[in-house]
Amino acid sequence: MQAIGRYFDGKTAQEIRVVLRIIEPDLCLYDEAKNLIGRWPLVDLRDENAPHRPNELNLSHSLESDERLVVTDPVFIESLKIVSPTLRKRRKGAAGWWKPVIAWTAAVVICVGLFFGYGLPVLAYGIASLVPYDTRSKIGEGVENIVIQRLAKKTKNKEADPVCEGAVAQNAIEGLVQEFVTAAEADILPVKVTVISSKVPNAFALPGGRMVITSALIDMAEEPNALAGVLAHEFGHLVDKHPMSLFVTNVGIAAFFSMALGDVSGGTVIAAIAQSASGAAYSRSYEDDADETAVNLMNRLDMDIAPVLPLLKKLGEKVPEAGLFSVFSSHPDMDSRIQAIKEAKTTGTLNAFSERAWAAIKIMCKGSV
Numbered sequence: 240m241q242a243i244g245r246y247f248d249g250k251t252a253q254e255i256r257v258v259l260r261i262i263e264p265d266l267c268l269y270d271e272a273k274n275l276i277g278r279w280p281l282v283d284l285r286d287e288n289a290p291h292r293p294n295e296l297n298l299s300h301s302l303e304s305d306e307r308l309v310v311t312d313p314v315f316i317e318s319l320k321i322v323s324p325t326l327r328k329r330r331k332g333a334a335g336w337w338k339p340v341i342a343w344t345a346a347v348v349i350c351v352g353l354f355f356g357y358g359l360p361v362l363a364y365g366i367a368s369l370v371p372y373d374t375r376s377k378i379g380e381g382v383e384n385i386v387i388q389r390l391a392k393k394t395k396n397k398e399a400d401p402v403c404e405g406a407v408a409q410n411a412i413e414g415l416v417q418e419f420v421t422a423a424e425a426d427i428l429p430v431k432v433t434v435i436s437s438k439v440p441n442a443f444a445l446p447g448g449r450m451v452i453t454s455a456l457i458d459m460a461e462e463p464n465a466l467a468g469v470l471a472h473e474f475g476h477l478v479d480k481h482p483m484s485l486f487v488t489n490v491g492i493a494a495f496f497s498m499a500l501g502d503v504s505g506g507t508v509i510a511a512i513a514q515s516a517s518g519a520a521y522s523r524s525y526e527d528d529a530d531e532t533a534v535n536l537m538n539r540l541d542m543d544i545a546p547v548l549p550l551l552k553k554l555g556e557k558v559p560e561a562g563l564f565s566v567f568s569s570h571p572d573m574d575s576r577i578q579a580i581k582e583a584k585t586t587g588t589l590n591a592f593s594e595r596a597w598a599a600i601k602i603m604c605k606g607s608v
């Protein structure tokens with residue numbers, strides 16, 4: 240009786256096709272050239288799948304070895320169960336296997352905690368600065384897709400493409416952002432702004448110089464400078480590399496946990512990426528810094544940022560119904576932020592958008608809703 244199996248040596252991820260034969264008292268493994276490469280005593284075989292699966296065995300032969308053998312041939316599985324009755328019993332000495340896991344997890348939690356309290360934000364900023372443009376750009380694209388997918392669920396027409404288009408509107412928004420780039424005199428990447436159709440008023444700055452704003456936010460903005468103020472704030476996050484720092488922090492912590500908990504699928508990391516996308520972890524100091532940058536930029540461009548204040552107030556009030564995903568629900572202390580912007584001297588005589596551009600921006604999502 241023989242079957243094909245997949246052998247793993249426990250050191251590399253490489254999979255080796257083996258021929259299996261039951262020659263009591265052993266299970267014998269042969270490579271493709273028919274050389275005997277292993278003899279696993281039948282009494283020592285254990286199925287490591289937890290829970291056990293009807294159509295697959297994931298065999299080990301001792302506690303000390305990480306070698307594995309995957310068997311899927313149903314007839315061979317039945318034969319093995321007969322000659323190796325302890326196959327699906329827990330290995331002796333395996334009790335308490337979780338202790339090192341708990342210890343490791345605790346150690347990681349303590350390290351991350353110390354790190355987070357004392358060094359992670361600084362470290363994250365350093366790493367964020369080192370990530371090459373191409374990589375940042377790719378990360379930004381991935382994160383943006385997650386944001387758009389999540390927000391698209393909140394459009395009236397779920398089938399329609401949520402990205403809003405309109406050359407006049409798009410040019411006006413990108414033109415303003417380009418003015419920010421010039422005025423900031425910062426070493427900043429090209430900035431891409433995507434407007435999407437969504438019932439949730441929101442704005443995000445994402446890694447790789449990306450910004451996303453929603454149609455509901457545009458609807459709520461009563462004046463060009465109100466929208467410009469939000470864009471300037473998000474631009475402030477980009478100047479200070481907040482999105483990339485947040486990404487590094489979240490994904491770094493998730494990677495630690497993922498390793499500690501043996502989360503092979505990487506679900507923890509994906510969740511962390513989504514978390515960075517929602518911007519839910521921006522600290523108050525990040526918000527204050529972005530507000531300060533916004534006020535300075537708008538002043539420099541002779542555009543009064545004050546019209547953003549009623550918009551911020553409305554967004555602050557909308558929090559309960561905006562739901563968990565709203566960036567603004569996590570933008571802390573809206574009232575004190577409004578107060579701080581009021582106290583900063585805001586000046587300016589120009590409108591951020593011409594009448595024609597503003598009209599185009601106001602209707603750019605109407606076609607896609």
Ligand SMILES: [Zn+2]
Binds near residue numbers: 473529
């Ligand atoms: Zn913000």
